[in-house]
Amino acid sequence: MVDMLDRGIGQLSRIPPLPPFTTPEEVVADALPLLDAPSRITVTDAAERALRVPVAGKWSAYDRSVTPYTIEPQDISQSRRFKGVVFVGPSQSGKSQMLLSVSAHAITCAPGPVQLIHMTKTDADAWVEEKLDPAISNSPLLQERLGKAREDSTFSRKRFKGMRLGIGYPVANQLSSRSQRMVLLTDYDHMPQRLGPKDAPEASPWGMALQRIRTFLSRGCVFAESTPAFPVDEDKARDANPLEPHLMPATTGGIVNLYNEGTRARWFWECLDCAEYFEPTYERLSYNRDLDPGEAGDQAHMVCPHCGSVIHHRQKAEMNRRAGQRHGGWLHESREVDEATGKRRLVRIDDPAIRNTPFASYALNGAAATFASWSALVERYETARRKMEEDGDDLDFAGVHYTEIGVPYRRGGDEDDDALTLEDLRRNPLRISKGLAPAWARFVTVMVDVQGNRFEVMVMAWGAEGERVAIDRFAIHQPPDDAPRAKGDDGKYRAVDPGRYAEDAAVIAELADRVYPVEGAEWGLKPLAVVIDFNGPAGWSDNAEKFWRKQARAGRGGRFYLSIGRGGFNQRDRVWHEAPERASGGGKGRGIKLLNMAVDRLKDSVTAALGRTDTPINAQHVPAWMETEHLAEHLAEKRGAKGWELKKGLIRNEGLDHSVQALALAEHLGLNRVNWEVPPEWCVAGLHNPNAVQLARPNQAEGASEPLEQARPRQINFLRRR
Template sequence: MVTLPSRRAGENFELPPMPPYASAGAVLAQALPSLSPATRMSVVDAAEAHMKVNANGRWASFDRGVTPYMIEPANMTTSRLFREVIFAGPARAGKTVMLMSTVSHLVICDPGVCQIVHMTEATAEAWVDEELMPMIENSPELAKRQGRGRSDRNILSKKFIGGAKISIGPPTKAFLSGKTTRTVLFTDLDRMALNIGKEGSPFAMGAKRTETLGSRGMTVAEASPGHVVTDPGHKPATPHEAPPVAGGILELYNGGTRGRWYWDCPGCGEAFEPRFDRLSYDKALSPADAGASAVMVCPHNGCVIEHREKVALNRAGYWLHETAAGGLARIESGDVLKSDRVSYWLNGAAAAFASWARLVSKYETALRGFKAGGDESPLQVTINTDQGLPYLPRAMSDEGALSVEDLRKACKPYAQGVAPEWARFVILSADVQAGRFVVQATAFGVDGCRAVIDRFDIHTPPSDAPGAADRQLDPAVYSEDWAALLPLMETVYAVEGQSYGLRPMAMGCDFHGAPGVSDNATKFWQARRKEGDALRWYMIRGHGGFKVEGRQWYKAPTRASDGKQVRDIKLLNIATDKHKDTTFSGLGRSDIGPGALILGEWMPDGPIKEFTAEKRGEKGWVKRPNMPRNESIDLCGYAQAVAEHKGLLKLDPANPQPWAIGGLKNPFAVEITAAGNPVDAPSGASRPRKPARRISFLE
């Protein structure tokens, strides 16, 4: 465009020279790629010829030898025999490069329309900016084919000379509807919603976009498994069947040809699948040292394979798919399962960028952390993303299933109302039920080991509460009834073998219940704050689901609309289901060690049975049918949350906080006489009352 200079009226000026006419030859040369027939070239061949990849900060030509297991899946994305390609595997195994090689082939060899579906619009933009565009701009043949028009290089829309067009977006109804697309690529499918706008899974909606193109259409999905196993007792019916999960990449994999990656053992020549569970290492060592000792063991003859052999074995490796007859065959044999979907599942032990030392070290670190603290999240992450496997929560596994008989057998010979000799502090927890408070006392050690040392119901209101002589306790109606909790904080629990006992350091109480409970709980807490004792009393608000951020946080309740405080109270918010995981992992320990949850032989069957009242689902813990009471589970979670809020997980055993010191220097320790009575105890302090006077378990 020529820009004319400004001038005053009547002023003459010379126009700048007009640009030269475009050459017809140049225009024709630019249009030739659009007229060229599709190049007969495989996806991987085209990638080696035209695509650059980021190799540790240096842009280098694509090399099929780096991730040999991606050759077949990548080439299948242009197959006319299949309509869908599924790849399940660990993170950083080269899955995304497979998608980019498909894009490279589509731009240069066989131009068409392609949609790339990312988790969210924000992650899509980041992926384009950090991975896709740098790859295009550093690959000369791809870079020169980028469109030059203003709309050709939008962040989520790319057009290329020759007719190729790439759209990138999130899995929304708008993005996955109303258009015909030759190729649809899903990245990280298991981090997307299972149902989009109540119209189905994102993969099913994406596959619809290619349907009218027949064998020319292709839908591709890759992901690390992200959904938990739904049937802990599943036994594979075929050699490569994945366990059932609630949707996602492995469900799609099971509906295809079910390919797995194989090596020929360099020792005996037998074919086997390299898997994490075939790594052998010394579990007694530290995680780092255990990882350094890891070797692969051939399942046929016990041949030992060193990590240094992995590259050569991968380059000689191959995919075997299931056959209709129950056997295994290579894809080129033509004997694989008849399906429109070719599917692959790679175990993390074979992944090019994951050393066995790193895999083992991360797994052992997460496993030991889980056993000590009960948080399954790090363990699930490493199993999903490092090993490329679906996660089976311990509480859903056969070994984690609880029964009253098993729990009874695991009980230790502890007496009711007596803290074990290793105890350093006591936490009370209370659940609000119709007509009663359900109270539990839990003793904690510095390593997170804990024991339930008391459990009782309070049915009787304080004597000075309105109408106390003629009614049951009613925390929802009478704010005065909450005073029944006050004497509990001065109870002294003797420490076994010691001349002192422990008063409770804090109490965690349920904030919700029947209408009126939250109002009366607020009044009770405000009174404790006025007395300067708020840091011993915590009203607990639970948040269900495993996607809740964090484990507990202390703040005033606010409105979502404007963020303003709605009650004059601070609540201890807890991730309920994460703390239930901690409870059940603790019950799973048979020893008295870090993170263990110990039950005493004094406990009646009622509260023990309550531990079997729930089962773990994919989204959270749910009650089993015909199990009316589950207070034991909730009370343990409240106690753990309060202890963690106080600093349990940050305790240094060599230099603990004052409230975790053994002996009378502990601010909650009280000297007791040989008869078991507190010496110079505060007014109202006493030993726990006899069980017959306060235990009232309702079945």
């Protein structure tokens, strides 16, 4: 009994001390500020009074002169006239800082529930930890108002005196059944554009956010900011009204369409020489496009469209500050039409003639963004443009438009004036016999497209710098002699059935051993590798795996690849070789590696290569022997906003698929990494190439089956490219 009492006394001695006594007067004094009427100051004034921001490694008071173009949009969030504010702009331009400024105003001046919606839960948590929490702890006025209880400061909620700041992510339950005075949407274009069940989506994040502020009447506001991330919708863009000077091309979704519904403001500078207004855009940067990207960027400068006056990058900060003082600034579209220009007149936000809409919308061009230098902007633009012109892949070029310039990207479509036609492809054919590789050939690849009753095969010869041409095209209809017979038939004339009979794939194995003579040489080339479509009729995937494993056991696994297409322009890479994580039925993934192809991006490159006539680099020549029906297969698809798709009424596209397989295989094997001054053995010209075979009858396709076994010469004889 004594032991129990002693143990209890010891435990009591470890109880932490009670908090100091608080008098009723102190409680009332702490709560009295909550009874104050909202402070009638702007968001920018409140930010300068209460907010600290990181500058050059230290925390300093918010300075409106750093990003003057954010003053009006963040201040207008408190307007009783507009229900929403939309801001479109490039990355690193101060867009997200506006949301902190609006939040600081709500905390210190106009208490009320505010909700911030980030792209995902992970991004929301990271934003709280890396941006919000440090800003609060380094801003004394914000820290003073933060609740002291443990649950007052979490990743999903911050409770301040008189207000609650919620942090969420775009799912339906985060934007349902709650009343908010302010809803802040950050990186809007990277959110799901439809929330709710897939079979019955409720609305967009913007639409659901507008419902949350209804109970606050004119005091409620939704603020959305983002870089654009959706391409131009060509069908809707054609209907744009040319009389509306600030209308952006309609996109397939996202914030640009919200901007078009608003007042459509653009940021203007006043020329220091002629005092005329103009919008500083990337198109008005002047530089020599023939220079290297870095050198072109160093000489970039802005030119006034009215008088031709030159504005250097060092003057950009001054031009922005002057615009913030109404020597330029934000100009919105009005309802009135200027008789002189035939376009809508441009007015300021307080003009009664401003466009009649409940949303104030703003679009900032990357050329005016504070934290973007013109030299870096031009360098990235030119690098991406030249890469697109070289290989036809415009993913990086589109990214520069979205994140660096802050405008939607308009991709070339099949209906463009410069779209390829059969006449274009036939105009400059490469005159070479079928089955014969050109003199500049360095290696050969074989591509197999699997159909229900045949194997469609194309052979491609490759030269230096990605130059290539098809040298053979045929279909395999007959199964091997030892394949199983069909029921009720002697099997002699049974067609290939890849999905049903695994044995039929044996006819593909011999493709790796064929030899293709090189024009003007006494040697030919065996294929470097064979790539086979992993998709096909039902049952083929399993049979394809059996075929590859059989070749691997024979030591030929490195000569054969199984390819699978991945649609969409935003794949992680153009080509990657790895085993699938999951099987098609959701079970354990296959134990073989597949050559994954970003087919839509690769089709861009193939189309560009077919149309390249001014240089052999990355050009895909059209052979004179190719039949029209096979040539037309390269033009069977059209490019849409989400990817390439068959044109109406067409079903044969094997030629395009073959070309995509060929490019994917060549890139995987290292085509883009080759130093053509000192190439590896597999792409040299001559018998030193491990795939080269000396022939009995050179320059004759039928002589390819009669190689002569001779010693290879010691010297590597490089063939001069055409």
